[in-house]
Amino acid sequence: MQNWRDAAQRNLWLADAMLLMVAIIWGSSYAVAKQALWFYPVLGFLAIRFGLTFVLLVPQLRGDGRRAIRPGLPLGLVMLCIFLCETWGVMLTTASNAAFLISLCVVFTPFVEWAMLRQRPSNLLFAACLMSLAGVWLLTGGMAISLNLGDGLMIVAAVLRAILVCLTRRLTADREVPPLALTAVQSGVVAAGCLVLGLSLPGGLPALPQSPAFWAAALYLVGFATLFALYVQNLALGRTSATRVSLLMGSEPLFGALIAGLWLEERLTLTQWSGGLLIVVATLGTLRFGRAMAPTVGESRAQTAHPGASVN
Template identity: 60%
Template sequence: MHSTLSLAPASPLAPRLSDLALLLVAVVWGTSYGVAKGALVFYPVLGFLAVRFLLTFALLLPALLRAPAPERRDALAAGLPLGALMLGIFLCETFGLALTQASNAAFLISLCVVFTPFAEWWLLRQRPGRAMFAFAAVSLLGAALLSGGFSGQWGWGDALMLAAAVLRAITVCQTTRLARRRNAPVLALTAVQAGVIGLGSLLLALALPGTLPPLPSLSDGSAFWLACVYLVLGCTVFAFVVQNWALRHSPPTRVGLLMGSEPAFGALFAVFWLGEQLSPTAWLGGALIVGAALWTMARRSPSPA
């Protein structure tokens, strides 16, 4: 029996499990920036993205091939456009981080939390409850305190991070929209998305001369390959599957807010694993982000009118 993206009746516990799973994804994704940064020491951005997502595609390909023909067609129909959106997200995020200050990047990507209610309203014609706008505002304030706000300078990196935040909000809503029309198994859908991202990154790398050097060896580049394994299994397979499943049980704004706790967990990882320091103001910002996520877990969003 396949786990699908159809909106089948769910158990009363499903929303709570969805919230907890999304918070765990936020924890895992919070660690991904430091891990990916270490991997990029060994290999350039496009090549790294190609390796990460083509490995993911190879791992999940059996699930796609085993799916019944109608479900496989649904996975392709939904996964191709969603994969294209996610390719844009990863390209904007990765290159944006290389071109802007970390504080600006953290603040801008967290704007996804604010953009999602408006994307939901625009794309799905569903106005979120007033409380969700308040939760989003608290989360955004926390992200600003955590990152230190803007430095007053605006560049290409800032624009790319802003674009990534917009694409994140749109992708959450588009996944929900397609879930209502398609009966795609979650693993098969994730395989298609990963294939689009991996192949797109590879084609871009091949099109740009000098951007695809030989892969690091297992002996000299063990840190690169360990990072790839962690990102593939934890930050890609686990995170993509959980997010696709959770969107069956939670409205897009709620999902966006819970995922918006990612900067706080990234800061904790930086402190305890990378040895970075945080100011009291940054700690307050992280507490507000996590508090907003826990607050939204304590109550369900009202159904759209």
């Protein structure tokens, strides 16, 4: 019996460590994406990133994976809108702001469920929403508020992520849709949509970038922030509780801000740090006490293929 308990404890700690690693990877993805955008425009970057993801996951569409095609097409269109907002948002704001603001999707989700599924959030969720709004106010300047276009796009992306999670639940309810197959379809839609949009612009897309830094960033987002992260999340959910997963993944915005500071030399003021921490606390409160438990940032990213990162 004691050996069994020891083994269970080791599995729990291993799952926690792996989830924390994913939180760090997703946190880093904002800075990685911002760096990639130095070398190639948004539409081309997304077409490459999700095209590679689709190619790697296309074998998942065999057999039962075909069930993902019908729900995956409309969900992929929503995801296309999300990543366009997120990627342009990351380009136009700081990576640290992007990391904090996208986490608002966890707070928005219960309210989208209320609108779509008629499930009223608890009073604690209303309090969490007010706390998040206060956090956004502080993060974007406090008394001298200066919500720029990039910040606004990240907030729109957070709302769209909440919509995508609820729509995913609706379209996949009572259907055994393999998650990797669903990610494959969504990735294909995003890649195709960005390619069509990019080629339709005057001058089209530029030649493929030659910089090793760009390709390293793209492969990192595909390999680690998408495929590895999805595998770890699915593995961890079989070894630990959803609440524990939520709490660990809720640390992603903090890692995003820290890595942006170390890598891109972005600096947050004390007021901005206070705002970011309020958003994180509100997010964790939503995950812990929400009546209709909102998905974690990680869960929403997985269901949106998160590929990594939102733009990440």
